[in-house]
Amino acid sequence: MGHSNSVGRISGGGERGSPCPCARGALQIVVGVAVNGAILLAAGSIAVFLQRRPVWLRWQKWVTGTLLGTIGVKLAIDAPSPAAAT
Known part of the structure; x- marks a missing residue:
């Protein structure tokens, strides 16, 4: 029983014109910068x-x-009660 081992494959999936992973990574870096x-x-x-x-x-x-104080009060009020020890 043969199966395709595509786990960890680095290629772009075999479609024509699909960018390689390094190009996508470079694009992500450029957009992030x-x-x-x-x-x-x-x-x-x-x-x-x-x-x-x-x-x-x-x-x-x-x-x-004022906004940070309001968020702090809301977090203090909405804090969940500690879990009971079993």
Whole structure:
């Protein structure tokens, strides 16, 4: 009884035009670097914006603190009770 051993196979599956795994990995790296770069630029722009406007900075700190405090209280209230020892 013969069977095909395709576990661990690295090829693209035999279809014509299918990208090799290294190309997919390279594409994932390129997309990841681009997204991280965009996040970095956005964070820098927001930091400069807030640095130049102290009122906005105070507002941002207040809103962020309120949201984090609310999440902390919600997590403390919704915490599951410990399991009973058997």
